[in-house]
Amino acid sequence: MSSSSIPWSKGRWTTEPIAAKDEGGILKVAAKHGSDYWEKTLYEFEHRDGHALLADWEDDRAIEVGFRLDSLTELYDQAGLMLWQGQQQWIKAGIELNDGIPHLAVVVTDGYSDWSLAPVPEWVGQEVTIRASRMKDAVIIRARSHSEGWRTVRVARYPYATGNQAGPFLCAPTRDGLEVAFTRWVRTAPDAELHADPPTED
Template sequence: MENRRAIEWSEAAWLNQPEAVLADGNNLLVTARGGSDFWRTTSYGFVHDDGHALLTDFPTEAAIEVGFVAAFEQLYDQAGLLIRVDEQTWIKAGVEYTDGVPHLGAVVTHGRSDWSMAPVPDWAGRDVTLRASRSGDAVTLRARCEDEPWRLLRLAPLAPDAEAAAGPMCCAPTRSGLTVRFTSFAVTTPDPSLHLN
């Protein structure tokens, strides 16, 4: 049985303060600083650990959900969810603008980052929800647009004894002025299995 609780924005703490944060009803409008990102080394040769994330504790046998709407216009504009242990161990998942369209993707980092993605052009400007379910030695990442079915995005390792935090994330690596509307932030029970159907 699902046990869901909304997380108040004030319950979480910022990793790297954004350019601006504004409460709008139950939503939170976050404007990213230009040049912000999370990435470690692979292919590009640089390390960025200055993206914005509003983090709360993420214990085992729990799931964190983050909802958002954003108008992505420039290369690498991104929003979603970050799971963080430390600067070398983290996972981000969400929607990122590349090759002219939004892509659903994930970056898993254990010392060095990787990146997987798939185009979702019909998700542009719509409400997207990311869910990270932590159980045992793994995190299962799922995403959906509005009330569409959940899509399995990634299964990633995360040590059961790792002290992790998770929450809404956004970055604007190539420009200033990206504002993301975060529409939900909640903790719930993890998905019962890797395959829901």
């Protein structure tokens, strides 16, 4: 099954960013200060104003989003891939800056959010790809940097049969001035199995 790029113009924003500009196939997006996604857990607040560019996501296709890390410099700066079923059922997976170090971060939300983190200091300044592939009632989330192969980040419950959307996202919870360059948005072949890496395409 061949890969196909999704034009930036085919997506719809959950919340409009400050600016979004296609520069030679690279989408540069400026986030609003205070933008985020989170539901209740620990902090008790509900943030639903992050910026996600979404298009339909079919069960028989994996989805990949690529972006550059050089602009993630402040606490909680984040970008990656959003999987969207609804305002309280979604998964965001990507890179989030914590204590000056980029972390692979996944938030799984079904009414309440959870949060998992794994530091990747060796990825500073690189281009990163986040991938999601459905399998039965779950989604397999993987990530790779430009210089490394795939890492399996998480297997999470995602049982929704219809109405799924996916695409790039970014949030700037603590500051003005975050601009992220997204380099690719692709539908491609799904994972064959959990313990076999998908192919790498650049």
